[in-house]
Structures are given as C-alpha cells and as structure tokens.
Amino acid sequence: MTGKNVMSANLKNRILHVDGDSFFASCEIALDKKLLGRAVWVGGGRRGDGIVIAANRAAKKFGVKTGMACFEAKRICPRGVLCRPHYDAYRDISQKMFRVLEQYSPMLVPVSIDEGFLDFTTMDSVIWRNTTPEKYVREICERITREVKIPVSAGLANSSRLAKLTTDAAKPGFLEIKPGEEKDFLQDRSVRELSGIGKNRQRSLAALGALTFGHVAKLPSPLLKQKFGIWGTQLWLFANGLWSEPLLLEVKDRTTISSNTTLPYDEPEHEAALTFALSETTRLTGQLRREQLQAREISLTIRFDDFSEVGGAHRFQHAQFQNSIINAALEEIFRGIMGGQVKPVRQIRIAMWNLSRLDTQPTLWGRTIEERWGALDEAAQKAQKILKEKLKIDKIPLMTGAQLALRQLDDTHKNPKAKCPFVPQREMVKKLWGTDADPLAHKGDWEKRLAKVSKQAQFNG
Numbered sequence: 001m002t003g004k005n006v007m008s009a010n011l012k013n014r015i016l017h018v019d020g021d022s023f024f025a026s027c028e029i030a031l032d033k034k035l036l037g038r039a040v041w042v043g044g045g046r047r048g049d050g051i052v053i054a055a056n057r058a059a060k061k062f063g064v065k066t067g068m069a070c071f072e073a074k075r076i077c078p079r080g081v082l083c084r085p086h087y088d089a090y091r092d093i094s095q096k097m098f099r100v101l102e103q104y105s106p107m108l109v110p111v112s113i114d115e116g117f118l119d120f121t122t123m124d125s126v127i128w129r130n131t132t133p134e135k136y137v138r139e140i141c142e143r144i145t146r147e148v149k150i151p152v153s154a155g156l157a158n159s160s161r162l163a164k165l166t167t168d169a170a171k172p173g174f175l176e177i178k179p180g181e182e183k184d185f186l187q188d189r190s191v192r193e194l195s196g197i198g199k200n201r202q203r204s205l206a207a208l209g210a211l212t213f214g215h216v217a218k219l220p221s222p223l224l225k226q227k228f229g230i231w232g233t234q235l236w237l238f239a240n241g242l243w244s245e246p247l248l249l250e251v252k253d254r255t256t257i258s259s260n261t262t263l264p265y266d267e268p269e270h271e272a273a274l275t276f277a278l279s280e281t282t283r284l285t286g287q288l289r290r291e292q293l294q295a296r297e298i299s300l301t302i303r304f305d306d307f308s309e310v311g312g313a314h315r316f317q318h319a320q321f322q323n324s325i326i327n328a329a330l331e332e333i334f335r336g337i338m339g340g341q342v343k344p345v346r347q348i349r350i351a352m353w354n355l356s357r358l359d360t361q362p363t364l365w366g367r368t369i370e371e372r373w374g375a376l377d378e379a380a381q382k383a384q385k386i387l388k389e390k391l392k393i394d395k396i397p398l399m400t401g402a403q404l405a406l407r408q409l410d411d412t413h414k415n416p417k418a419k420c421p422f423v424p425q426r427e428m429v430k431k432l433w434g435t436d437a438d439p440l441a442h443k444g445d446w447e448k449r450l451a452k453v454s455k456q457a458q459f460n461g
C-alpha cells in the first residue's frame, strides 16, 4: 500500500466542473419567459425541425430525447414547444455565464459552450476559512440562475475527469466528492461514464470482467499498463481515487484553418459546387484576418458520390490574406482537378495552412493594401452585426459576390448544415481575457476580486 503522505499529496487538487442544464432549451426559456414551466425542445437541421438537439427536463419526462426526430417529439409530447435554434443568442448567454464564473477562481478553462472547469486548489487559505465549498458553489450557481437565467449543475472533485462525472451524478444540483471519498463514489459506476473512453477500450475492459470502476480498481495495475499503456495506469489510479491532476489551460496558436462540408444532396452541377467552395473560402479568409493571420498554402479536396476523391493545392509566393487572390487560386485548383469529371459532388474540403502573423492595424486610410483590406473586412463585420441586431433577422445582410451568387443558386445551399455553435477554446479565452491568453497575467485583478468575494462570504456567513 502506498504511504499516507503520498496519497494525501495526490488528493490535493480541487477542480470544479460547471455545466448548463439542457443548455439550448434553457436559453430559449431565458429568451422567452412565456416558455417557463413548459416542455421545450430545440430542433436542429437547416430549418430547425430536423432532430431534437436539446430538450428541457419537462420535455424529457415525456420521453423527448436528443437525437429524436422533431415530429416524433411532438407526437409523444403534443403540448410541448419546438424552438428553432438561435446560436448567436446562445453564444452571448454562454459568454455571460463565463463572465460570472471567472470571478470565482484564478483559473477558468472553458471546454464547450456551456461547460467549464474552475481551479479551486488554492482556495483553502483565502476562501474556505469563511465559507464551505458547498456554500460557495451554491452561490455561484444561484448567481448564474439569477443573472444569466440559466440553471447550472456542478461537481467538485480532485481532478477534472472526476469533477465531470460528479456533475453528471449531481444533475440537477451540486455534489462534492470530499478527499478520500473518490473510490467509494466510483465503486458501482460504469466505466462507460468516463469521457473519452472509446468503444474499443470498453470492450477490452469488459473482456477483463471490468464493467465498473470498482472492478477496475481490483485488477492488477501492471495488467492494465500492459493492455492500454499509460492510459491503463491512469485508469487504475483513477478507479482507486488516486488520480489527481492540476487544471491546465492550453491555448495553442492556430496552425491551420479548414472547412469540411457535406452538401445537402449530391450536387451534379459543378459550377454550383465551385460557388459554394468560393463562399466557404471567403468565410475562412475572413476568420483568418480577424485573427490577424495570413496563409501561404491552400488545398481543395472534392469527394464524389461514389466516395472517390480528387484534390489539389497551391503555394503562394508570399502569405496571402486577400479574398480576390485566394479565391482566384482556389478557382484555379478547382478547374484543374475537375476537368473531365462528371460525377456529382458530395463533399468539399478546404484547408489553409503555413500561417503567419498579419502585423498591420486595419485602417481605411492605411498606407498598405493589408491595412485597407483588413479595415474593409472589419467594417463589414461591424455593419453585419449592427444590421442583424437592428433588423432582428438571422439572414446575412451583407454578402460578398460569392455569397450572393450562392444565395441565388438554391435554398438548400444557403446553409447546408447547422454550424456547430461551439466557440473554440482559443477564441473563447480571447473573448474573456482580451488578446492575452494567459489568465495569470490578470492575477492582480483576480486577487482583488477574490478578496471582495471572501469578505462577502464572511459577511453572509
């Protein structure tokens, strides 16, 4: 048996996981109070009536589930309400939630639109003297419900993995796994609950007779190491309540930008496919410019309805950021690889890489073309946002030539699939802390806030 000191050192980390309850459905209720108390689900797909992508507790009671067809949901819950997705609003609500969360810990790591981890490891000396973790977390959750109008659940444990499992067990509400209670908590839980465990590993574990963490804990650790490598060792430590890890925020610079789109139907018209590809390239180029980047290389891959593929790439003399140049290169690749092809197009993949910094401030009166293009793009983005808010429409009010051509083509091409609303971690962190990706750079601010929270906690307690 391991010495007690080693174990307690291992159990030191305290990580909180916070997760919005049926987030999209909760957002719809936050946006429209009339929905309060009703069964609500959000439909995905191009028209917002495809499959259920979120359902609230009231709807779940009727058996409405994520992944179910919306008409089926209506059949089993006739009085429920179907909402179309409002991704922009969800992102705003998400950001408000993270704004509250960041005030409660020096380290916040957002992992999805409605989920994040907070590091509570160093709270003992400042916070827990005046309150308990339980009270502190309940206050966070209540504040989010009050200010952001979104119900959240939370789990506190010695690692982010266990904290996530704890939240799932707590939903709706809060649960804390106190140091030393980890193994008991995990004992009868299925290994299936562990995030990132694949079907293959599940099957291999089942072959060893390990269906629960309790079973895993009893297996010899060298056997697991032999079967699964380092992951096996970690799993054994986890099952025994000995896995503890600090919370790490990894914000890597973008090395590539890409788009992968399966068309709504196999497109026989190759010009239409080109128009779509140009519109996607414009979108990617705009994203790069907003991140102050430019690309040296671009590639295009076309997959046909029989799954055969053609592809090509282009390397620019210098890194590029202008739509006109990048689109011209893309069109050339397209014409080159599609000559003589007759099969309908199923999927279009575009990638740009070999990225470098675009070190210019966008200004319309700039001396270089980089500055002026950047300014145009930024102005278009701003106008887009203002028009959208003022006109309250989801459509794109401003379009580039390729986007306009696309619109005139066909309804189904406008928006071939609902884009995932998750803001990548890198962007979310930038929004929270400005361009500075290092949260510790704001340590001073945070310490002031923490002192305030600590005083409040003292006052309330």
Ligand SMILES: [Mg+2]
Residues within 6 Å of the ligand: 019, 020, 021, 022, 023, 114, 115
């Ligand atoms: Mg959630």
